[in-house]
Amino acid sequence: MSESSGPEGAETPVAHIAHNARVWNYWLGGKDYYEVDQRVADRITRTYPSIREVARADRAFLGRAVRYLAGEANIRQFLDIGTGLPTVENTHQVAQSVAPSSRIVYVDNDPTVLTHARALLTTSPEGATDYIDADAHQPGAILDAATDTLDLAEPVAVMLLGILNFIADTQEAIRIVETLMEAVPAGSYLVLTHPTLELGGSANEEAMRFWNENATPPITARTRAEVARFFEGLELLEPGIVSCAHWRPGHTADDEKTVAQFGAVARKP
Numbered sequence: 430m431s432e433s434s435g436p437e438g439a440e441t442p443v444a445h446i447a448h449n450a451r452v453w454n455y456w457l458g459g460k461d462y463y464e465v466d467q468r469v470a471d472r473i474t475r476t477y478p479s480i481r482e483v484a485r486a487d488r489a490f491l492g493r494a495v496r497y498l499a500g501e502a503n504i505r506q507f508l509d510i511g512t513g514l515p516t517v518e519n520t521h522q523v524a525q526s527v528a529p530s531s532r533i534v535y536v537d538n539d540p541t542v543l544t545h546a547r548a549l550l551t552t553s554p555e556g557a558t559d560y561i562d563a564d565a566h567q568p569g570a571i572l573d574a575a576t577d578t579l580d581l582a583e584p585v586a587v588m589l590l591g592i593l594n595f596i597a598d599t600q601e602a603i604r605i606v607e608t609l610m611e612a613v614p615a616g617s618y619l620v621l622t623h624p625t626l627e628l629g630g631s632a633n634e635e636a637m638r639f640w641n642e643n644a645t646p647p648i649t650a651r652t653r654a655e656v657a658r659f660f661e662g663l664e665l666l667e668p669g670i671v672s673c674a675h676w677r678p679g680h681t682a683d684d685e686k687t688v689a690q691f692g693a694v695a696r697k698p
């Protein structure tokens with residue numbers, strides 16, 4: 430792939446800097462990335478080889494959490510902010526495979542994700558999907574647009590997977606979570622993953638430093654205590670805030686490994 434080529438079907442300008450959505454897609458084994466994304470991703474993988482396991486464990490957590498919510502928890506509405514590029518087992522596919530009437534709103538601010546959004550807009554006839562091109566720094570605007578598809582008087586699973594780490598200011602990240610969770614009723618859920626240095630070690634730290642010098646948006650790791658703050662006022666489901674690979678693990682070898690990414694699900698009382 431040359432520097433001027435890019436993700437299939439993308440109409441975005443030539444990329445000169447690696448973007449998170451495309452690099453994440455590369456680590457997940459997708460094909461929607463530019464050469465610059467691959468260069469940065471490969472350099473980080475050399476420094477921190479388990480980054481691919483982090484990406485895979487995060488997506489596997491998404492599947493397990495959504496399956497639980499659409500099944501046992503009876504949730505029919507999902508607001509997935511920081512969706513990423515379409516991959517296998519997107520939120521609507523998992524939710525609608527369990528409950529076909531599920532309604533899903535996706536949100537991302539990356540132009541490449543917007544270009545590929547139609548792949549996220551397939552839906553079961555009984556359900557609905559929508560895509561909002563918006564920034565998580567504007568939760569009020571996201572909620573306004575989401576009401577075209579979601580009924581905010583009924584419970585919603587608010588999903589923030591791998592995105593609050595791109596909100597540098599912790600107070601701002603807390604305000605975003607609070608705004609979203611205040612807008613949804615009791616019985617709603619918060620689903621979150623977040624990178625941490627507490628489980629990773631120095632290679633992870635070096636990889637994040639390299640990312641922040643060479644790619645966008647800048648990333649921030651947080652401690653368990655900082656991640657716990659996002660869940661204040663909510664009831665954490667078992668097993669609490671753990672490496673996302675260990676949240677109600679399945680039976681694959683990947684679920685055995687500890688990855689440096691917290692994952693948790695909580696219910697609004």
Ligand SMILES: C[S@@+](CC[C@H](N)C(=O)[O-])C[C@H]1O[C@@H](n2cnc3c(N)ncnc32)[C@H](O)[C@@H]1O
Pocket residue numbers: 449450453487488491510511512513514536537538539542563564565566589590591592595646
């Ligand atoms: C690490 S990926 C996670 C994708 C998916 N949620 C997952 O867990 O596999 C983070 C996504 O958040 C998006 N993102 C980053 N900052 C954002 C912001 N301020 N507003 C909306 N989306 C953002 C990126 O474009 C990217 O697609």
